Structure formats: C-alpha cells, structure tokens
Amino acid sequence: MQPLSDVKGTGENKMKNIILALMFTGALASTSFAQINQRFENQQDRIAAGIRDRQLNAREATNLERREYRINREVRFDRSRDCGRLTGAERFRINQQQSRLSRTIYVERRYR
Secondary structure, three states: OOOHHHOOOHHHHHHHHHHHHHHHHHHHHHHHHHHHHHHHHHHHHHHHHHHHOOOOOHHHHHHHHHHHHHHHHHHHHHHHHOOOOOOHHHHHHHHHHHHHHHHHHHHHHHOO
16 A cells, blocks of 8 residues: 555645535525525514514514524524534524424414
8 A cells, every 4th residue: 555645646635625515505594594594584584474474472472583583692602602603503503493383383373
C-alpha cells in the first residue's frame, strides 16, 4: 500500500473535496435558515388572518404567538451554540415543533 504522499495529485484532490464540501454545507445551512424563517412568517400570517377573520380570539392568538416565540428563541439559542448553524437533529426537532404548531393553528382556526 502506498503512502498518501506518494500518490500524485492527492493534495490537490483533497483540497477540491474540502472546498466542495464547505460550499455544499454553506448551501444547506442557508437553505435551512431560509426555510425556517419562511415557515415562521407563514405561520404568523395565518395567525393574523385568523384574528382578522375572527376565527381566533385574543387569548388563542396570544397562546399561539407565545408558542411560536418559544420555538424562535430555541432556534436562536441553538444557532448561538454552533456558529450560526443547526445540526440535522436540531433542524428535525424544530421542524417537528413547527409542524405541531401549524396543526394547532389549523385546528384553532377551523374548529373553535
């Protein structure tokens, strides 16, 4: 077996792979950030529409916005621990929380 230093072009290929991996990771991080923020905005719009259409009262809207604030605070905390990035497990957990909140918004608006 040859040492890596004897293989031609290994250093160059390794550097290219590192650069590609960093670019891909950056794209994923920005995509997850954009998706999370877009979901927050959409949910806030749905709460506002529920208030406007009188499908939600003040107490229900306050409760939903409080839950949304807690998720948002958790995202900020998770990002502060890891240089602005979220791990896959953190993204999964946040997605689950946002899905539960989305379902609650739907139920509160439709079946109250």
